[in-house]
Amino acid sequence: MASLFSKTITLQKELKISDEEFTQLRDFIYEQSGIYVADNRKYLLENRLANRLKALNLKSYGEYFYFLRYDPGRKQEMNRLFEVVTTNETSFYRNPPQLDVFRDKVLSEVIREQRDKGRKSLRIWSAGCSTGEEPYTLAIILHEVLGPEIKTWDIKIAANDISEAVLASARRGVYSEYALRTTPKEIIARYFTNEDGRYKINPEVKQLVTYGQINLSDRAQLKRVERSQVVFCRNVIIYFDDDMKRKVIGAFYDNLTPGGFLLIGHSESLHNISRAFKPVHHPGAIVYRKES
Numbered sequence: 314m315a316s317l318f319s320k321t322i323t324l325q326k327e328l329k330i331s332d333e334e335f336t337q338l339r340d341f342i343y344e345q346s347g348i349y350v351a352d353n354r355k356y357l358l359e360n361r362l363a364n365r366l367k368a369l370n371l372k373s374y375g376e377y378f379y380f381l382r383y384d385p386g387r388k389q390e391m392n393r394l395f396e397v398v399t400t401n402e403t404s405f406y407r408n409p410p411q412l413d414v415f416r417d418k419v420l421s422e423v424i425r426e427q428r429d430k431g432r433k434s435l436r437i438w439s440a441g442c443s444t445g446e447e448p449y450t451l452a453i454i455l456h457e458v459l460g461p462e463i464k465t466w467d468i469k470i471a472a473n474d475i476s477e478a479v480l481a482s483a484r485r486g487v488y489s490e491y492a493l494r495t496t497p498k499e500i501i502a503r504y505f506t507n508e509d510g511r512y513k514i515n516p517e518v519k520q521l522v523t524y525g526q527i528n529l530s531d532r533a534q535l536k537r538v539e540r541s542q543v544v545f546c547r548n549v550i551i552y553f554d555d556d557m558k559r560k561v562i563g564a565f566y567d568n569l570t571p572g573g574f575l576l577i578g579h580s581e582s583l584h585n586i587s588r589a590f591k592p593v594h595h596p597g598a599i600v601y602r603k604e605s
C-alpha cells in the first residue's frame with residue numbers, strides 16, 4: 314500500500330511543469346498562435362496537458378516540447394495543444410443588442426449599397442467562429458432580413474477557427490438546447506429540426522457558411538481570405554497580447570472593402586490597438602468602420 318502511494322506521488326511529481334518548461338511552452342504557443350498564456354494560467358496549462366503527456370507516454374513537459382517541435386505527428390499534436398489553450402465558449406444569438414445593431418444599421422446599409430450598385434453580393438467573415446453558433450446566427454439574420462429574396466443574392470459567410478475539433482462540430486451543425494438559450498423560440502422553430510432533443514441547423518442556413526481552418530497569427534493565411542463587407546471577430550483578440558492584436562486588426566482592415574464594418578466582442582476594445590477605424594457608437598454596441 315505504502316509503495317503504491319509513493320509511486321503515485323512520484324508520477325505526479327514527474328508531471329509538474331518547471332518554470333523553464335512553462336516559459337518555453339508559453340513562448341512556443343505564442344509563436345504558433347498569438348495566444349499569450351499568462352503566469353497565473355501556468356497550473357491550468359499543466360493540468361490540461363497532463364493527459365496529453367500520459368497519452369504520448371512522455372515523462373516531462375520538456376519532452377512534450379521536443380515532441381511538438383520534431384515528432385512526425387507534431388501537426389496533429391499542435392491541434393490538440395490549440396484545443397487546450399483556447400476557450401471555445403459561444404452560443405447562438407450571443408450579445409443580442411450588438412446583433413440588433415448589425416441587422417438594423419450595418420446589414421441594412423450594406424444591402425442598400427449593393428442594391429444601389431445593381432449588385433447582390435454579400436461577404437461576411439466570422440473569424441474565430443468556434444463551433445459555428447456565430448456564423449449560423451448571422452446566416453439566420455440574413456434569412457430574416459431578406460426573406461424569399463435571399464435566393465437572388467450571392468452570399469458567403471467565411472467562418473474560420475484555429476481548432477479543427479470545433480470546426481468539425483460546426484460542420485455537423487447539431488446543438489444542445491443550452492446553445493440556444495438566448496435564441497427566440499420562433500427562430501428555433503423556423504431554422505432548426507429537433508431530433509430527439511438535439512437541434513439540427515436547417516440546410517438553407519448551413520449552405521451560406523463555409524468553414525476552414527485559419528490561424529490568425531499566420532499572415533499568409535489571412536491574406537487568402539476573400540474580401541468582406543463585414544468582419545465579426547468577437548471574444549477572440551481578448552486572448553492575444555497587444556502586438557498580436559495589432560497584426561490581426563490590421564489584417565481585418567486590409568480585408569475589408571472600403572466602408573466595411575468590424576464588430577468585436579463587448580469586452581474588447583481597439584484602444585491603443587488601431588486608429589485606422591472610425592468608431593461609430595450605437596446604443597448597445599460600437600461598430601468600427603473602414604472609411605471609404
Ligand SMILES: C[S@@+](CC[C@H](N)C(=O)[O-])C[C@H]1O[C@@H](n2cnc3c(N)ncnc32)[C@H](O)[C@@H]1O
Nearest residue numbers: 346399400402403441443474475528529547548
Ligand atoms: C471564445 S470563442 C468565440 C467564439 C465566437 N466568436 C463568439 O463570440 O461566440 C474564441 C475562438 O477563437 C479561436 N481562436 C483562438 N486563437 C485563434 C487563432 N490564433 N486563430 C484562429 N482562431 C483562434 C478559438 O479556437 C475559439 O474557438
